[in-house]
Amino acid sequence: MTEQHFSAHGRARTGHSHQGVGHVDERHDEQFTVVGNHLAQHPELSLTAIGLAVHIQSLRSGTLVSIKALAAKFPEGETRIASALRELEAHGYLARIKERLPSGRIVTRTISYNKPRTRTAPPPPKPHSESPQAPAMPTPRPTPTQTHDLPTHRIARDVLAGLRTVDPRLHLAECDVRRLAPAVAAWLERGVAPDDVQRTLSAGMPREGVRHPAGFLAHRLTALLPPPLPPKPEAERPAPLQNCEGCDRAFRAPYQGRCRDCRTACPDRAAA
Incomplete structure (x- = not known):
């Protein structure tokens, strides 16, 4: 890795240029x-x-x-x-x-x-097994196509490819669709519907047009990324079941005691 x-035999190199970046390189030992x-x-x-x-x-x-x-x-x-x-x-x-x-x-x-x-690269090295008796089975390395063949990424690619039907100025090459798909997947994972993603990305287009659609969309995908949805509140759990000390009937209450009927019939005894 x-x-x-x-x-390594290296020497400090100082580069000065009137334009662009200059470098000061020193050897790392x-x-x-x-x-x-x-x-x-x-x-x-x-x-x-x-x-x-x-x-x-x-x-x-x-x-x-x-x-x-x-x-x-x-x-x-x-x-x-x-x-x-x-x-x-x-x-x-x-x-x-x-x-x-x-x-x-x-x-x-x-x-x-x-x-x-x-695709033609050899598979990665075999992992160490927890059991010395268990034979190590070779595991094929996933290709980029396999990695991104998840439902969310397929939908993300469809969202990007379909932008040209919303606005012809947002026509993307296939390589740009695959490069931007992870950013669209982040929107989908935050609960934004595919149609809403397209609507947001294509809204308010500049009048003079877009010279680089991929760069324009990459900026919007980052700048307009919505926050994650707040977690759903947990449903209130009902009180546990108790056995009434008067009639032995089951009822829900936070503590042991008597059910409502027994408390109504014998209020003095229930209070004790």
Whole structure:
């Protein structure tokens, strides 16, 4: 996952330019991670996904990288982190595989790739079994198509592809539909209906038109993302059943005692 070069011969390089960025490079002798430009300059990944991929590649094997664990470390929140993880899965930098252990427990194993994997790539290494007698079964690595073939993502792709019927200026290429689908899925997971997503994304279009529909929609999907729905209040639980001390009939009350009929018939005794 990470690659350290302790014997690398590097020297400080100072670059000054009248235009654009300049660089001051110094050699790292420890605590560094090698990241390819195919990731750092990926044309389709969001900055959140690129930064998350670099962070995951810098971690030790066995470090917990669940959505909740990452959201506890960074300010982006669970929705944006989940969307970034889906982007990395779609482009072959990450695989999350559900496996059933010999004990019957189902766990999710996360595999990070410092080079994007394709359909022809070999499967990831076999996990260690909890039982030494149990044979390790090879698990096929999910392809990006399998990862995003969930009902929510299929609906998200239909929402994006159908925008051109609402407004021809929102015609998207297939690669843009797949790239933006995780962001639309976040809206759907927050309870927004597909028709409402299309209506919001296509409302108030600029008069002069849209030069880059994919970039325009990516901005709206982020800027107009609705908040999560509040949790539903739990229904009030009824009082437990009690046995009446007078007639032994069952009735509901928070404490033991007498039922309503016995209290009405013998009020003095019920009060005692």
